[in-house]
Amino acid sequence: MDKNGVSNAFIEVKDLTKAYHRASLETLVLRGVNCKITEGEFAFVVGPSGSGKSTLLYLLGGLDQPTSGNISIAGEQLTEMSSSELDTLRRTKIGFIFQSFNLLRTMNCIDNVLAPFIPTGQAAAKREEAEALLARVGLGGRMHHRPSELSGGEQQRVAIARAILKKPQVILADEPTGELDTETGRRVFDILRELNQTEGTTIITVTHDERYINQDDKVLRMQDGQFLTNR
Ligand SMILES: Nc1ncnc2c1ncn2[C@@H]1O[C@H](COP(=O)(O)OP(=O)(O)OP(=O)(O)O)[C@@H](O)[C@H]1O
Ligand SMILES: [Mg+2]
16 A cells, blocks of 8 residues: 555455356355555465366456456456456457467467557567567577477477567466476466566466465465465
């Protein structure tokens, strides 16, 4: 809180619930999630399989609607935004590194990385930087392959390069190293750390591998759809 009593959280989640309905069965996946993340924070979401980590990230990215509760990002309430306002938020402020990669099937790696810049006519200017990023994530020899010609881990690295090139305010990453070997995983976290430190990018990432967590990071432990602790 600042002196006027205004919360300085960059991302604030309040009493968030998410239920899925199938036939007459209701499954409550998020049961009242609360958290605050300040700008430039590096936050980890950890917890058992099925505890609701990916569901939360989808809601944070405005890709799905909560059943109840609120999410605000940079002072804007996601639940009050129209679908075109949400589109703009996702396009301009958020970088997604998700388990389902959302790569464009008809485009090769380099064009996938450049895709966010095509509508604004900046793709050509960004090409060299995109190539360097692909090389950094170990895909220097795969620039002209399409997603169908890549392994799962390689596709995920294309998504990582795309999210990083965009330099968004927030990166939401769902197990970005889940399919990578230790060495490549380490390199991916090094890039995310660098972005966090040099650009002040807020990072929220799910991981099963707690070796990537540093002392100053925020750790949100999820169990059965709620956070246990908050440091
Ligand atoms: N579309 C859906 N319909 C019904 N249930 C769903 C749906 N999506 C997710 N769930 C359920 O919600 C729960 C939480 O799923 P979620 O994917 O958020 O878990 P997670 O913590 O990311 O797990 P993991 O570590 O395995 O990725 C699971 O029990 C899952 O079966
Ligand atoms: Mg998940």
